[in-house]
Amino acid sequence: MRFHLIVMSSCVMLKLLEIKKSVFAKNDEIAASNRARLAAAGVKKTLNLTSSPGSGKTSLLVETLNRLKSEARFQIRAGVIEGDQHTANDAERIAATGAPALQINTLSACHLDASMIDRALGEFDLDRLDILFIENVGNLVCPAAYDLGESMKVVIMSVTEGEDKPLKYPRMFIEAGALVLTKIDLEEHLDFDSDLAVNNALKVNGALRVFRLSAKSGVGLDEWVDWIAST
Amino acid sequence: MRFHLIVMSSCVMLKLLEIKKSVFAKNDEIAASNRARLAAAGVKKTLNLTSSPGSGKTSLLVETLNRLKSEARFQIRAGVIEGDQHTANDAERIAATGAPALQINTLSACHLDASMIDRALGEFDLDRLDILFIENVGNLVCPAAYDLGESMKVVIMSVTEGEDKPLKYPRMFIEAGALVLTKIDLEEHLDFDSDLAVNNALKVNGALRVFRLSAKSGVGLDEWVDWIAST
Numbered sequence: 360m361r362f363h364l365i366v367m368s369s370c371v372m373l374k375l376l377e378i379k380k381s382v383f384a385k386n387d388e389i390a391a392s393n394r395a396r397l398a399a400a401g402v403k404k405t406l407n408l409t410s411s412p413g414s415g416k417t418s419l420l421v422e423t424l425n426r427l428k429s430e431a432r433f434q435i436r437a438g439v440i441e442g443d444q445h446t447a448n449d450a451e452r453i454a455a456t457g458a459p460a461l462q463i464n465t466l467s468a469c470h471l472d473a474s475m476i477d478r479a480l481g482e483f484d485l486d487r488l489d490i491l492f493i494e495n496v497g498n499l500v501c502p503a504a505y506d507l508g509e510s511m512k513v514v515i516m517s518v519t520e521g522e523d524k525p526l527k528y529p530r531m532f533i534e535a536g537a538l539v540l541t542k543i544d545l546e547e548h549l550d551f552d553s554d555l556a557v558n559n560a561l562k563v564n565g566a567l568r569v570f571r572l573s574a575k576s577g578v579g580l581d582e583w584v585d586w587i588a589s590t
Numbered sequence: 591m592r593f594h595l596i597v598m599s600s601c602v603m604l605k606l607l608e609i610k611k612s613v614f615a616k617n618d619e620i621a622a623s624n625r626a627r628l629a630a631a632g633v634k635k636t637l638n639l640t641s642s643p644g645s646g647k648t649s650l651l652v653e654t655l656n657r658l659k660s661e662a663r664f665q666i667r668a669g670v671i672e673g674d675q676h677t678a679n680d681a682e683r684i685a686a687t688g689a690p691a692l693q694i695n696t697l698s699a700c701h702l703d704a705s706m707i708d709r710a711l712g713e714f715d716l717d718r719l720d721i722l723f724i725e726n727v728g729n730l731v732c733p734a735a736y737d738l739g740e741s742m743k744v745v746i747m748s749v750t751e752g753e754d755k756p757l758k759y760p761r762m763f764i765e766a767g768a769l770v771l772t773k774i775d776l777e778e779h780l781d782f783d784s785d786l787a788v789n790n791a792l793k794v795n796g797a798l799r800v801f802r803l804s805a806k807s808g809v810g811l812d813e814w815v816d817w818i819a820s821t
Contacts (some may be wrong), residue, residue: 363713365677365706366695412730412759413751421758444731446757447595464597467761469700469731475596482594497758498641498731500700501673519750519773520644526677527728528643530698542750548779550806575781 386505389473393480393508400485404587405493407509409531411524412497414517415541415574417441417449420492422574424456426584427490433588437490439497440479443472444496459483470501490587499524503531511536516560518542518551525560532560535566539583544573602653617736620704624711626740631716635818636724638740640762642755643728645748646772646805648672648680651723653805655687657815658721664819668721671710673702675727690714701732704739721818730755734762743792749777753787760794768799772812775804 379456383419397405420439425433435527438459440448450462461482463475476493493509503512514535516524519542527530532538538560540553557569570586572579639647651670658666669690672680674775681693684727692713694706702724714722724740726733734743745766747755750773756763763769769791771784788800801817 363691364693364695365710365713366697411644411728412683412755413644413748417752443758445760446754446760448597448754460594462595464595466597469729479596482596496731497642498729499684500727500732517644517750519748519776521648523677523679524643527679528673529676545750545776545779548776572623590650 383504386473389477390506390508393473393476395509396480397485400488402485402488402491404489404511405491405507405509406587407493407495407502407507407512408515409495409499409512409535410497410515410517411499411520414497414515414520416494416497416515418574419515419539419541419572421452421456422580423492423575423584423587424453424458426580427588428457430584433584435489435588436487437492438483438488440471440476440491440493441494442475442494444468449494450582459488462583465496467512468484468501469496470505471495471499471507472505476507499528499531503528503534513537513539514560515539515541516556518546518549518553518556522552522559525556525563529563532563532567535567537570537586540569540571542573542575543571543578544576553557556563611771614735617704620708621737621739623745624704624707627711627720628716628739631719633716633719633722635720635724635742636722636738636740637818638724638726638733638738638743639746640726640730640733640743640766641728641748642730642751645728645746645751647725647728647746647790648683650746650770650772650803651803652683652687653808653811654723654815654818655689657811658819659688664815666720666819667718668723669714669719671702671707671722671724673725673727675699680725692720696727699731699732700727701736702726702738705735707738730759730762734759734765744768744770746770746772747787747791748773749780749784749787753783753790754773756787756791756794763791763794763798765767766795766798768801768817771800771802773806774802774809775803775807 447462450460453460678693684691743766
């Protein structure tokens with residue numbers, strides 16, 4: 360081995376540990392209240408979508424919403440909360456599908472938290488929603504630590520990222536219930552080994568439900584949309 | 591407009607503002623000391639490479655190191671500090687080029703900080719280095735806020751990400767002196783408009799030096815390596 364390995368704790372992390380404990384406790388309390396509120400309103404599923412920037416979360420959501428809307432066998436009304444530090448680009452793309460959409464701009468924060476969702480829920484007519492999607496800020500680290508009141512976190516990873524992302528950012532893959540490997544239409548142009556990526560993810564969390572799909576070509580979308588539509 | 595926009599501050603961010611001020615002041619002090627130490631040792635350039643996970647930072651570094659080593663016109667000795675939350679995969683890839691490499695595992699922290707670099711510098715024979723590369727943790731948010739003592743931050747973005755990333759994550763693009771658009775060999779298979787992406791970046795920071803390249807095909811690498819080698 361011609362290299363050294365040092366494991367360090369950030370001085371910020373150490374100093375903030377104490378204050379963070381109370382912040383997380385408060386967040387969990389609000390998340391539990393969000394969860395109860397969604398259940399009471401009859402929202403069957405709330406999916407918290409997380410990934411690095413550029414994995415194709417919004418494109419996947421747009422295709423998913425279009426299918427849920429256009430196929431008669433689905434009787435599903437879906438709404439979307441979009442989280443980004445800046446811009447309302449994603450909510451504009453979602454709104455174009457006809458689904459109710461709300462954009463949260465977090466400014467300097469690298470994740471959504473339960474209090475933001477609490478406020479956002481007030482903007483929806485929840486009685487008229489079957490499914491709520493929350494597209495978190497593009498980040499593989501911070502959103503893993505925050506319960507928003509969702510039924511499940513879904514981690515999204517594109518075939519243009521490295522196969523070792525689940526090993527480098529394990530917490531997100533541990534917290535998630537499903538993994539979506541996106542942009543598989545590009546795999547033929549890449550040195551990416553999607554079996555290796557999936558195996559790395561399953562090493563970290565063997566209970567992950569895995570989907571492989573392309574929002575562009577449509578491959579794999581049926582299985583994904585059927586899973587979402589199933590109660 | 592069929593969507594709402596809410597701008598929210600994370601409760602965590604507000605509560606932490608006070609404590610963070612002192613953390614950043616301390617970080618800046620250590621960063622200044624790192625900068626002085628690198629200059630005193632004759633290290634001409636220290637580049638802090640930042641990006642989302644999966645942009646191809648490590649592949650670009652490996653190709654860059656191979657070229658610096660193999661081409662006789664460069665008389666440059668380069669070292670690398672690798673930052674990841676977990677694994678030493680990247681340092682192993684770097685060490686295979688023959689360059690001295692050090693892996694820092696940050697565990698829960700989403701960025702390197704100046705104190706980590708301070709400790710890492712002690713592991714290098716700095717008098718024998720002309721250039722130091724620091725590959726930060728894959729994250730477009732947190733690393734923007736931390737001066738490590740580098741000469742310049744370089745933000746790396748692949749053509750598989752959305753063109754609006756500079757607008758969504760402006761701070762990283764504001765802090766950077768150069769932008770590298772990677773994986774341009776894939777552009778023909780994508781709906782990505784690299785001119786739009788570059789224009790968005792220049793809107794945020796008109797002073798960015800822009801490189802477009804593919805570590806895989808080699809396109810654009812000469813210009814990038816020549817720029818690095820120039821003092």
